Amino acid sequence: MKLKQIIYYLIFMFRNWFLYLFNFYRFNKLNNHRFSLKWSDRYPCIKDATANTNFDRHYVYHTAWAIRKLKEIKPKKHIDIASSLYFPALASAFIPIEFYDYRPAKIELSGLKSKKGDLLNLPFKNESVESLSCMHTIEHVGLGRYGDKLDPDGDLKAIAELKRVIEKNGSLLFVVPIGKKAKIMYNAHRIYTVKQIKSYFTDLKLKEFCLISEDPKLGIIKNPDKKLLKKQTYACGCFWFVK
Numbered sequence: 001m002k003l004k005q006i007i008y009y010l011i012f013m014f015r016n017w018f019l020y021l022f023n024f025y026r027f028n029k030l031n032n033h034r035f036s037l038k039w040s041d042r043y044p045c046i047k048d049a050t051a052n053t054n055f056d057r058h059y060v061y062h063t064a065w066a067i068r069k070l071k072e073i074k075p076k077k078h079i080d081i082a083s084s085l086y087f088p089a090l091a092s093a094f095i096p097i098e099f100y101d102y103r104p105a106k107i108e109l110s111g112l113k114s115k116k117g118d119l120l121n122l123p124f125k126n127e128s129v130e131s132l133s134c135m136h137t138i139e140h141v142g143l144g145r146y147g148d149k150l151d152p153d154g155d156l157k158a159i160a161e162l163k164r165v166i167e168k169n170g171s172l173l174f175v176v177p178i179g180k181k182a183k184i185m186y187n188a189h190r191i192y193t194v195k196q197i198k199s200y201f202t203d204l205k206l207k208e209f210c211l212i213s214e215d216p217k218l219g220i221i222k223n224p225d226k227k228l229l230k231k232q233t234y235a236c237g238c239f240w241f242v243k
Contacts, residue, residue, distance in 0.1 A: 016046040017044075017046060019046075020044055020046050024039070024042070057212055057214075057216070058212055059136070061212045062084075062175045062238055063083075063086055063087040063090070063135075064220070065210055065212075065220055065238045066087055066091070066135060066173045066175070067087065067090060067091050069171075069173055069208075070091055070095055070131070070173075075095065075130050075131030076096075077095070077097070077130065078091065078096070078098075078131040078132075079097070079100070079131065079133070080098070080099050080100070080132075080135075081101075081122070081132070081133065081134040081137065081162070082100065082101045082102065082117075082119060082137045083099075083133055083134060083135040083137060083175075084135065084136065085099070085105055085107065087133070088112055089109060089112065092109055092110070092111035092112035093111065094111075095111070096111050096112075097113070098113045099112060099114045099115070100116070100122070100123075102116070102117070102118060102119065102146060102147075102148065103146065103147075119134070119137070119141060120141070120157050122161045122162075124165040125165070126165065127165070127166065127168060127170075128165060128167055129165045129167060129170060130170050130171075131170060131171050132162060132166055132170065132171065132172045133173035133174070134158075134173075134174055135173060135174065135238075136175050136176065136177070136236070137158075138155045138159060138174070138176055139176050139177055139189040139190040140188075140189055140190075141157075141158045142154020142155060143184070143186060143187045143188070143189070145187045145188065155190060159201070163203065163204065163243070166204075166243045167243065168243055169242065169243060170243050171207075171240065172239075172240070172241040172243070173238070173239075174197075174201075174238075174239040174240075174241060175237065175238050175239070176190075176192050176197065177189055177192065177235070177236060177237070178192050178193060178197070178211075178229075178237035179193065179233045179234055180193070180229065180230050181193070181233075191234060192237070194209070194229060194237060197237060197239060201239070203243075204241040204242065204243050205241065205243075206239060206240070207240045207241065208238075209222075209223060209224075209237065210222050210223075210224075210237075210238040211232075211238075212235060212238065213232065213235055214233065214234065214235050220238070
């Protein structure tokens with residue numbers, strides 16, 4: 001972080017803490033005692049007074065994209081492998097979903113079953129899954145971030161498993177970070193190029209590709225042009241493959 005950025009950050013924090021203390025004093029004077037208000041119960045939220053509602057573009061948009069694709073695919077049952085839990089939790093309202101994760105989630109919802117599963121050894125027979133998703137997950141495999149074994153080719157082995165279990169004419173919703181250059185941000189994640197991902201799935205048909213750009217003014221972009229793709233360093237690629 002540059003010195004100028006550090007100074008701006010310190011000024012921002014000082015201002016917000018001053019406002020917090022000032023407003024606590026003011027609110028305490030206005031309080032009608034319907035609730036207990038003590039300094040010892042404080043829970044400072046000093047970064048939320050923004051002009052717009054901030055959100056994680058990758059996770060809001062890619063889950064929204066995937067749920068819309070499921071509505072279009074209309075499978076009898078959907079299998080999700082370690083995607084954001086928000087996706088199966090919401091989509092299970094209209095499609096039965098089985099959610100598998102190396103670290104299973106203790107969640108109870110109608111239409112949703114949560115089970116333990118290893119992405120490198122999925123508990124399914126060859127070509128047995130009609131509808132499958134693995135989103136913002138593959139980029140982590142083999143980096144050890146979640147207690148998994150270190151393996152530079154862990155992502156490729158996981159991709160091979162996904163392709164193995166999809167049935168003929170079955171769908172795979174696949175999401176990863178993409179950019180103009182393939183690189184590893186150890187031990188957080190990998191960033192892929194679009195060309196790279198396409199080369200890993202040459203035996204499947206790419207039915208749809210959408211980009212979640214780094215530009216906050218843009219939403220989900222279907223079939224983005226090469227010029228826009230070359231501007232990305234950490235964007236999000238949404239791929240719908242059919243076997």
